[in-house]
Amino acid sequence: MTQVLEIDRLTKGFSLHHLEKDIPAFEDISFGVAAGEFVLLKGANGAGKSTLLRTLYRSYLPLSGEIRFHSSYGLIDLARAADVDVAHLRRTEIGFITQFLTARPRVSAEAIVAEPLRLAGWDSQAALDSARKALETFGVKPDLWAAYPTTFSGGEQQKVNLARALILPQKLLMLDEPTASLDANARGALVARLQELKDQGTAMIGVFHHPDDVMHLIDRVIDLTPDAAPEEERDDV
Ligand SMILES: Nc1ncnc2c1ncn2[C@@H]1O[C@H](COP(=O)(O)OP(=O)(O)OP(=O)(O)O)[C@@H](O)[C@H]1O
Numbered sequence: 525m526t527q528v529l530e531i532d533r534l535t536k537g538f539s540l541h542h543l544e545k546d547i548p549a550f551e552d553i554s555f556g557v558a559a560g561e562f563v564l565l566k567g568a569n570g571a572g573k574s575t576l577l578r579t580l581y582r583s584y585l586p587l588s589g590e591i592r593f594h595s596s597y598g599l600i601d602l603a604r605a606a607d608v609d610v611a612h613l614r615r616t617e618i619g620f621i622t623q624f625l626t627a628r629p630r631v632s633a634e635a636i637v638a639e640p641l642r643l644a645g646w647d648s649q650a651a652l653d654s655a656r657k658a659l660e661t662f663g664v665k666p667d668l669w670a671a672y673p674t675t676f677s678g679g680e681q682q683k684v685n686l687a688r689a690l691i692l693p694q695k696l697l698m699l700d701e702p703t704a705s706l707d708a709n710a711r712g713a714l715v716a717r718l719q720e721l722k723d724q725g726t727a728m729i730g731v732f733h734h735p736d737d738v739m740h741l742i743d744r745v746i747d748l749t750p751d752a753a754p755e756e757e758r759d760d761v
Contacts, residue, residue: 528558528593533552533554533590550572563728563742573748577698624681633668641692662684662686663707664684683710697728700730
């Protein structure tokens with residue numbers, strides 16, 4: 525299998541200056557993810573799952589360790605890459621889905637979803653048509669497509685978020701509780717899309733409080749609870 529990501533002895537903690545204290549988030553984590561592989565992160569509250577995803581996405585810098593990403597430009601250590609290179613990879617090869625949409629004032633749902641396609645050079649009408657299809661797939665009512673998501677319900681915003689984040693295949697996709705506020709139909713649409721992306725070779729690392737939704741996609745489980753066995757077979761989810 526083609527390797528996409530190699531995480532090597534990664535450690536992250538936070539300095540709480542007002543308490544003059546260091547809080548460890550995770551320590552010495554090593555694992556790899558291959559194309560088409562789906563890795564579930566598990567662990568108790570506070571075990572460091574979200575922090576690990578954010579560190580891999582380079583929202584946080586690790587304290588030590590390497591994050592070797594096999595980009596289409598060659599191998600790059602995301603722990604040390606320049607911000608400009610990280611920003612480019614985020615637009616083209618690395619996706620991150622959280623449960624929250626960053627809605628912008630006076631930008632319609634369909635424009636938000638079409639934007640990655642337009643940035644990738646698609647013609648505006650084709651991008652819009654495809655965005656509407658994605659909104660429909662996730663169950664956003666047609667009346668809302670031209671409306672501004674700033675006023676949408678939590679679940680509606682999450683559907684717009686997913687439609688946008690999953691509209692183009694990525695090489696690496698991180699998912700942080702993407703099903704949190706979704707109804708059953710949207711959860712089904714999400715899982716179907718993740719299966720498609722997996723079949724196309726997207727490597728995925730996800731945190732799901734209800735992993736039953738994605739059970740059949742999971743190849744491996746990494747438990748971040750300190751002293752847990754580092755890797756488990758999928759039967760142990
Ligand atoms: N920005 C931050 N500043 C300081 N400490 C932080 C910060 N983010 C996370 N932490 C701490 O790092 C540890 C790991 O937090 P994290 O949110 O990654 O855990 P988690 O496994 O995702 O938890 P949950 O299951 O509750 O979502 C916690 O002790 C948390 O308090």
